[in-house]
Amino acid sequence: MATLLHRARLLDLVTGTLDDPCDILVREGRVASMRPTTGRPRDTDDVTVADLDGRTVIPGLWDEHVHAEQWALASRRFEVSQTASPAEVLQTVHDHLERLPGDGQDIIIQGFGLRASRWRADPSAADLDAVCGPWPVAIVSADLHSTWCSTAALRKLGMNGKAGFLTEADSFAAQTRLARVPRRILNGWLDQCCRRAAACGVVGIRDMEFSSSVDVWTARRSAGGCPMRVEVSVYPDRLDEAVDRGLRTGRPATPGSLVTMGPLKIIVDGSMSTRSAWCHRPYPGAVGPDRTGVDSVAPDELVELMRRARAAGLTPAAHAIGDLAVGVVLDAFERSGAHGFLEHAQLVADADLRRFAQLGVTASVQPAHLIDDRETTDAIWTDRAARSFRFRDLLEAGARLILGSDAPVSPVDPWLAIRVAVERTGDDRPAWHPEQAITMSQALRASTHGIDAVRVGGPADLVALDANPFELHGDELASPVSALTMAGGRISHTRL
Numbered sequence: 001m002a003t004l005l006h007r008a009r010l011l012d013l014v015t016g017t018l019d020d021p022c023d024i025l026v027r028e029g030r031v032a033s034m035r036p037t038t039g040r041p042r043d044t045d046d047v048t049v050a051d052l053d054g055r056t057v058i059p060g061l062w063d064e065h066v067h068a069e070q071w072a073l074a075s076r077r078f079e080v081s082q083t084a085s086p087a088e089v090l091q092t093v094h095d096h097l098e099r100l101p102g103d104g105q106d107i108i109i110q111g112f113g114l115r116a117s118r119w120r121a122d123p124s125a126a127d128l129d130a131v132c133g134p135w136p137v138a139i140v141s142a143d144l145h146s147t148w149c150s151t152a153a154l155r156k157l158g159m160n161g162k163a164g165f166l167t168e169a170d171s172f173a174a175q176t177r178l179a180r181v182p183r184r185i186l187n188g189w190l191d192q193c194c195r196r197a198a199a200c201g202v203v204g205i206r207d208m209e210f211s212s213s214v215d216v217w218t219a220r221r222s223a224g225g226c227p228m229r230v231e232v233s234v235y236p237d238r239l240d241e242a243v244d245r246g247l248r249t250g251r252p253a254t255p256g257s258l259v260t261m262g263p264l265k266i267i268v269d270g271s272m273s274t275r276s277a278w279c280h281r282p283y284p285g286a287v288g289p290d291r292t293g294v295d296s297v298a299p300d301e302l303v304e305l306m307r308r309a310r311a312a313g314l315t316p317a318a319h320a321i322g323d324l325a326v327g328v329v330l331d332a333f334e335r336s337g338a339h340g341f342l343e344h345a346q347l348v349a350d351a352d353l354r355r356f357a358q359l360g361v362t363a364s365v366q367p368a369h370l371i372d373d374r375e376t377t378d379a380i381w382t383d384r385a386a387r388s389f390r391f392r393d394l395l396e397a398g399a400r401l402i403l404g405s406d407a408p409v410s411p412v413d414p415w416l417a418i419r420v421a422v423e424r425t426g427d428d429r430p431a432w433h434p435e436q437a438i439t440m441s442q443a444l445r446a447s448t449h450g451i452d453a454v455r456v457g458g459p460a461d462l463v464a465l466d467a468n469p470f471e472l473h474g475d476e477l478a479s480p481v482s483a484l485t486m487a488g489g490r491i492s493h494t495r496l
């Protein structure tokens with residue numbers, strides 16, 4: 001079966017100009033031909049016509065850094081962090097339940113972000129039952145030290161007889177159980193996440209989940225779920241297994257599969273907000289051995305891991321947020337001779353900018369972190385904020401840049417990432433360090449997984465948009481803007 005995309009206008013990702021309408025024939029996952037639109041084609045036994053009506057067509061978008069199972073879990077937690085009183089929490093619960101499909105009673109519905117420290121008394125399970133009835137609902141506090149449960153949730157957690165408001169050890173025990181979701185159900189949630197992402201134009205993700213594997217993803221795909229390409233990473237604890245099985249980066253799970261082996265993911269330091277990102281200079285006011293942050297792997301060990309990965313055909317992807325961690329990772333790429341990815345690159349020293357291109361290291365960045373982190377960066381990295389999220393400097397130094405979300409830290413929404421990369425803000429606040437803004441052309445080309453144009457013979461991964469993104473600004477760039485998304489020749493989203 002083939003698909004003919006009628007009246008497509010290809011967007012030149014460099015100039016932002018649109019070609020004349022053409023008809024794109026897609027067969028067996030590839031672009032088989034592209035011809036100028038002349039007449040009006042009809043469906044045949046072999047070819048289905050999708051009329052794009054002059055919409056803008058670009059290569060499919062990728063999210064290059066996702067934690068897939070965490071993403072699925074987070075999609076089911078509703079936020080109560082904006083609430084002040086138990087009554088407001090109950091209202092939020094009520095509103096959330098009204099939006100849920102009716103079959104969810106076998107799984108505990110989870111909320112997050114409660115702030116109970118100034119409430120006059122602990123609320124009860126009965127208070128929650130009054131709004132949620134038979135639904136099992138548990139709401140975890142922002143500091144994780146308390147969990148408010150309905151009677152049905154207590155029963156499911158095996159905590160019958162406890163008061164509805166669990167604290168300390170009871171709360172931690174409940175949370176451990178809340179994180180255990182049967183795989184069948186988790187896969188269903190992930191499928192819905194993937195379909196929402198497809199509606200934004202996403203055709204692929206790189207999954208950085210600890211527990212993920214090519215086998216798990218292959219099972220999801222063969223059950224008909226999660227319609228997109230996935231590159232599945234492996235962590236050092238399962239490097240031997242990956243090597244033994246001959247899993248090389250870029251190799252599909254089976255010929256033609258959308259599931260592909262991804263990189264060897266190595267975590268080298270912590271994060272900025274916890275002051276554990278590993279830096280050259282101490283955090284302002286910090287003392288003690290961890291005053292410059294922490295390293296999670298010794299430099300020699302990192303080199304050894306990269307050497308083993310390289311010999312086995314696995315591309316390293318190293319998490320480095322602080323400038324010292326970034327430098328150590330670049331050193332390790334140099335010493336091991338491996339090429340690969342540096343994940344986050346949130347703070348980069350001037351001297352390291354050129355080394356990305358010289359060593360064949362791609363900077364994999366998450367622009368939307370800037371929305372949440374800008375104030376903390378100004379506070380914690382007061383003396384170095386200008387060297388963080390320096391996308392323009394990286395590009396000007398010749399580095400290859402790719403964009404992602406680190407979901408669930410920020411949403412899987414390439415348009416949000418693109419907007420923040422281009423405008424240095426994601427809301428009505430003014431641009432933050434606008435001198436580091438990149439162009440729409442650069443942001444788009446950092447979002448299409450190295451595919452800079454839809455071409456004959458190339459993969460049929462593409463998105464049809466209602467508007468030319470070069471003409472969109474601010475909230476107009478908000479998703480979803482995809483009228484049709486196609487991954488590997490199959491339509492994964494359409495509202496034509």
Ligand SMILES: [Zn+2]
Nearest residue numbers: 065067208406
């Ligand atoms: Zn991550």
